[in-house]
Amino acid sequence: MDRPILPEAAADAAITDAAGNQHRRAEGEVRIVSLVPSLTELLCELGLAERLVGRTGFCIHPRETLKPIRKIGGTKDVKRDVVRDLAPTHLIVNIDENRRETVEEFAAFIPNIIVTHPCRPEDNFELFRLFGHVFGCEEAASRLAAELEASLAAAATVARALPPERVLYLIWRAPWMSVSRDTYISAMLRAVGWETLPADAASRYPEIDWSARWIGEVARVFLSSEPYAFRERHLDEVAALSGRPAALIDGEMASWYGSRATAGLRYLAELRVRLAGASATVGS
Structure with missing residues (x-):
């Protein structure tokens, strides 16, 4: 390139x-x-x-x-x-x-x-x-810029190779909060083929109602390491609330821009491939 x-x-x-x-x-x-x-x-x-x-x-x-x-x-x-x-x-x-x-x-x-x-x-x-x-x-x-260009290309390759997946990205607990589609985080996830929900939010960081109809469209829930420091102990709680598999995600890699964006895109692409493989194994 x-x-x-x-x-x-x-x-x-x-x-x-x-x-x-x-x-x-x-x-x-x-x-x-x-x-x-x-x-x-x-x-x-x-x-x-x-x-x-x-x-x-x-x-x-x-x-x-x-x-x-x-x-x-x-x-x-x-x-x-x-x-x-x-x-x-x-x-x-x-x-x-x-x-x-x-x-x-x-x-x-x-x-x-x-x-x-x-x-x-x-x-x-x-x-x-x-x-x-x-x-x-x-x-x-x-x-x-050259390094970012390469990471964007690699992310796009992963996004094309795997079917799109709708995800919920949690940033806070009590109240539960997520991100809207006009945020940088959502755009980073979209680069590797993850589309965030809710699709329409009244604010950039909406509170989550676990009884909302759109929760049924979520394929996977991510628990970010920042600004709330989600840990392993929260995974079962979120899985029970959502009825969907839950995974921890490095919040710095998804939300920090600047030079971190290059490493962040590589991290997300690798995570997308790894979780897709795990899902295929479970479903086989």
Whole structure:
């Protein structure tokens, strides 16, 4: 497969983020604070760890690299004074993960706020291009794009080889909650041929009624490792409630975008094949 080339902008050109804000190539000393765990990981993959001065307590990958980086609270409960003291030139945020009021407050003293909102695994190409241009690391961004292209192709091969399957992806317990089809998680699962239910949801993260008619259409239930830490002990409970086989799934692999999307697609493709084989064995 030919290596995909990310469209490059001239060094003095502006590039647009998910909020429509335009960003030019960073100049001088660059000091980055990231409020998004998956994008903190991406910054490190792009070789920008030395420019990272602040991160949330949920930014844990790569662990050893991030140990010396200052923690500034959580994704939603950010310590304003700590961030101000770090004097960042750039703040990395996400529409789903961070509060608008927090971002607006930081805009008063942080000159460059980069807003992200990937909704599909393919949206990571634009994310790589954005970071690559702003922080002058286009070569590393192009490498990540090539790896993502290969993983997308492998996922599509699996999706074509196996019959589509409707699944329920649980993210919370008490109340039971899932994901709607317009979420990044649902798009990642769709890439390997898993279609999430419910098909129509009033919110992006709907509560689940186990007596709903559509539960009968579910072939398999996934229990995510995050944000609720589902464990083996929950499998029998969910299987009894749904009447369907239940399996644990790595939530980071399904929900983290950025550089993790490549590994996530490979993980989901392998899981799809493995579970399909197990189902065939049970049914034979």
